[in-house]
Amino acid sequence: MNGIVQFLWLIPVLPLLAAGIIAVNKQPQRRLAATLAIGSMALGFLLSLGAFSATLAPHEGAGPFRAVDGFNWIQFGGPDHWLQLGWVLDPLTAIMLVMVTFVGLLIFIFSVGYMAQDQNFMRFFCFLALFAAGMLGVVIANNLFLFFVSWEIVGLTSYLLIGFWFHKPSAAAAAKKAFITTRIGDLGLLLGMVWLYAQTGTLNFYDHGKGCLEAGACMQMATQVTLGGLAVSTMIGLLIFLGAVGKSGQVPLHVWLPDAMEGPTPVSALIHAATMVAAGVFLVARVYPLMAAGAPPLETGVPVTTALTVVTWVGAITAIFAASIAVAQYDIKRILAYSTVSQLGFMMIGIGVGGVAVGMFHLITHAFFKALLFLGSGSVIHGCHEEQDVRKMGGLRKYMPVTFVVYAIGMLALAGFPLFFSGFWSKDEILHHAHNWSGSPIPFYLGCAAALLTAFYMTRQVALVFYGKYRGGAGDHAPAHAHAEAPAHGRQPSAHDHDLDPDHNHGHGHGTPHESPAVMTVPLMILAAFAILLGFIGTPAWPWFDGYLTGEAASFDLGKLFTSGTVFVLLLSSVIAFTGLTLGWILYGQRQRQNAGEKDVLEAAQPTLFKLLHNKYYIDEIYELTVIRFNAFAAWLCDFLDQWIFGGAVLLVSYAAIGGAWVCRRTDEYLINGGFDAACALLRELGGGSSKLHTGRVQTYLRVIGVALVLLILFLIWGRKA
């Protein structure tokens, strides 16, 4: 057993301890809270690096590095039925650990700046640390039970953090929506978990050949057939996938994710872009052996099973669906939220068509550039005095140069700008596998369309936010919190553009946007660097990432770039990205909107379509009319039944009991008590009468004896004769 594995549990426990210490500290010790949270994450990051290096080291045996550790937790049932908690260290865990702790660390640091003015700074860091604990627990769990517990902690903190500003009704509603919607998916996960235990008798993923994801159990489950002719492994896989659908915001449970943007922006970046929503994808990647079980052997090496086909289709539909909605949104964070949903769909396609490595590669790169974009949007929002409407921004390139540069990098990475940005390589990998997929060509086309839309809406957003002239100000924005700087005067920035040197406009908040402090921009720059560099670990020429996850050494071969299939998809995705970027620039960059109230270009051209997209295909309204109304009706029905039928029955029974009790009381009082009283009185009279016989006169007694004797004699005499 490797040394680092035994200490793997420290990674989630450290932030958990930090959260606990922050929670029990009463005094508003901001510095302590931030130090604890950031310190625990930094330590976790170092440990994760150690674990990562352990997985890189050469090891005996085929396949990827894998080490497990754990302990018995609860005994139940028979003597050998132990519920075990354990953790596993394999490349999948290691890469997620490094990503979560690193992105988390940067976002924690960013939060110090972003939340500096908030009164509930301590609470925020407590929740953040708790979230980190849950998320890292999800990542290291070698056991579906531990996984589920951590998964629910993550869901809870998501709820708490979305509703962090709970005094806003919209935030409170969004938190509830997120919690309830993901709960629907979690029900599937729970059912899958129970079924899995019933089938295999273990919830451990890997247990030296006895785990439920290892070949033996998978084969056993794949051969059994259940409802509708599906294999048991498929059904369990689909149930578990339902949990992933809820958490990762896939159609039709995506509705909570855009609303989740009501939370503070660092939360949106950490939880609803980089890590938590990726947990669903991670779950699918983790149970991939289960989903792929029972596939007919193929030459291409990528299994096609019912479960994986479902994953692919759900992902493809989500990708195109959310991307089209993102085109018609105005809220800077909502655009990114729908983009996240869409990219999560891409990851699902990647896992479905290309295996764990393809989906995970996009997950990792996406985590970096989407965290970058969200934190960038946080910086923009912070700079624009809590304004989130892109129509009221514009021209920020001049005021926030650093933010602009890093945001542009993130945007190009997301849009899939060829060759230099990570998003291009990871998305290309997905499209490449989708192209080769033997199941159906449609997911490939949907993915291409979604990629085009992605490039388009990101260009639109950047053009609206950073180009043109500033459309905010004019006194229509109230500072949402007491800003340290001078209050907004509401002057149009265009009036004195010439004297505003972009490098010196920090801290001069005369109603104009301002650059964010270094504590916020430095994490952005680090993330930006990774958004570029990460792409190069998974290019077709050097598929290191793929090899790392599957346990094969990757070789560097530029020639692979130019094999026919690869180069076709590379060119195609480049063309798609360029088309999207150009379209976006023509429509939004060249002819800037003049004021905040102006109609969108698309709205002018296609009012009906734009309205449909802007209202998110009316999914919320459809849910409102169907699911929620049905739910309300069911609740009303239950209330009615409860009040009148069950309540009536209970009332009836109680009245019957009262009546019975009354009868009993009457009987008791009159019959039993009365009878006893009468009997007692009789006895007393009898006793009184017989006591009179005892006069105390001895001679009277003697007389009675004498008379009795005579009578006895007479009786004896005459009795004998008779």
Next chain:
Amino acid sequence: MNPLTICLLISALLFATGFAGAVTRRHAILVLVGIELMLNAANLNLIAFWRFGPHPEALTGFIFVLFSMALAAAEAAVGLSLVIAIYRHQQTSNLDEVRELKG
């Protein structure tokens, strides 16, 4: 009329006399005297049934009576001492007035 019948008649007469005395006399000592008479009537019966019974040669009746007399003597002693105790306590030996054991 055989000798047994005569003896029984005398004994019955003696018993009736004793009973009448015990019932009618008010003085406790006279009541005791009546009781002694009745006891002697019983003794006479015992002797008579032994003397004229089937086995006069065995001394059973005689021994029986001897024990009975000894008992009667002891009883008379206890009775007399009770009477004296009652008299000391209640200043009377009239049985009509001695009606309670309490005291």
